[in-house]
Amino acid sequence: MSAIGAMAEPASVKGWCPGALRPMQTGDGLIVRVRPRCGAISVAQVLALCEVATRHGNGHIDLTRRANLQIRGIDACALPEVWAALSGAGLMDAHAHAEAVRNVIVSPLAGIDPTEICDVRPIAAALEQALADMPALWSLPGKFGFSVDGGGLLGLDGERADIRFKAVAAEGRVGIALGVDTVEGTRWLCVLDRDEAVTAAVRLARAFVVLPKLPRARIRDLDESAFVSLRSALGDDGSAIDHASVDVSASDRVGLIEARGEMIAVGLGAPFGRLTAETLALIASTAGDHAVTAFRVSPWRVLYAAVPDRDAAVALSSTARDYGLVTVPADPIIAIDACPGAPACRSACGDTRAAARRIAAMMPLPGVSSAHVSGCAKGCARSRSADLVLVAGSGGFGIVRHGTAATAPNAYLAPADLNDLPAILRSGA
The missing domain is CATH 3.30.413.10 (Sulfite Reductase Hemoprotein, domain 1)
Structure with missing residues (x-):
C-alpha cells in the first residue's frame, strides 16, 4: 500500500440532473437523459433511442440510478435533431420544468408480479x-x-x-x-x-x-x-403506521424471475449501467421477436421484461448474456457500482470502471458484499453506504469502509497497488 497524502479533491455538486430538454455538459459531450413514463419504455422507443445514440452521440447509453436512460456524447448543434427524434418517439415532455420535476421511481414489476x-x-x-x-x-x-x-418481490425501500x-x-x-x-x-x-x-x-x-x-x-x-x-x-388524514424496510440483495434482481411457480420476467443488468446502442438494439429486437413489448427501468441499472413463457425468458437472457449483460445472480459485478470516471466525466480523477472490474475479479473480498468505485467525492453512482468504497484522487484511491464517497478515507492505495487490496482489507483497513 502506498501512503498518499490528502489527495481527494473537493467536487462541485450541481444539485440538478440532466434531462432531454436540459442536457448536461460532461467530458464526452452533452448528456441527454430520458425519463420513461411510469417506469416503462416500449421496444419501439428503445430502438428509437438507440438510433439517436448512434446517429448523434458516441453510441453509449447509460441506465441511471434514478431509473432513467441517457445518451452520451451529443454535440450541441445536433440537439434540434435529437429533440425531434425523441419527440416523435414519445420520449419528450412539453417543457423543461415539467421534465425536471418528474422524478418518480416505480416498482419495476408493477402489474407483472403476482405477489404485489x-x-x-x-x-x-x-x-x-x-x-x-x-x-x-x-x-x-x-x-x-x-x-x-x-409491495412485491423487488421493493424500493432501500x-x-x-x-x-x-x-x-x-x-x-x-x-x-x-x-x-x-x-x-x-x-x-x-x-x-x-x-x-x-x-x-x-x-x-x-x-x-x-x-x-x-x-x-x-x-x-x-x-x-x-x-x-x-x-x-x-392535517389529520389517515392513521400513523410502523413499517419495517425490506432490503433486496443485488443478486436477486437479475436473471430469470419466478413467482408462485410462474415465470414472470427477466432482469438484465448493465455492468456499471453502461450499454452500447448496438447491444441494446439487438436485445430490444430479440425481445420483440418473443412477444415482449416493453422494458421496465429500475434504480439498480437493470432492465426488466415481462415474458410470456420460460422459452422467451431463456432466449432473452441468453442473448443479453452473449452481449455482456449480467443475467447470472452470482456474477460479482452486479454488486459493484462505478461512475463513468475519466475522461468521460470532467470531475473524475481515474479510470473507475477498470478498477471496478479488477475488484470484481478479486471477489469475494473480506467483509465486502457491496462496493463502489467513485471518480470523485460526489459519489454519483451510489449515494447509499457500501461495504467498500474507493474514491479516486490525483494520486490513487482513498479506501472507505462502510461509508460513502463523501466519507473521509482511512487508507490510501496507489493504482499500481490495487492487487494488494485483499491483503489490505484482511489487515483491517
Missing part, C-alpha cells in the same frame, strides 16, 4: 401528471424524488426518495402508506385510500416548497421544527 399488494401504476401515472401540471411544484429541488412501491408510497394491507383493505425520508431514515406517516394518495403527496410537496431552507435542501435535510410544519400539511 396492488398495481401502483395508476398512482404513478397520476403523480407524474400532477407534477407536470402544477407550476407551484416546479421549484422543487432538482434531485427531489418520489418512489411508488407495490432507494432514496423524498416522498414514498408503498402498498400495504391494513385493516382488511389495501391502502397506500405515505412516508418521507429523514436523516434518521424513512418516517411512515399514514395509510390512505389509493385515490387519496396523490393528493396527500402533492400537499406535502407544496408545503415543502414554501419552507425556508438551504439551497438544494431535501426533506432529509430539515430540522425537527421544519419537519413538524411539513407534516401539518396532511
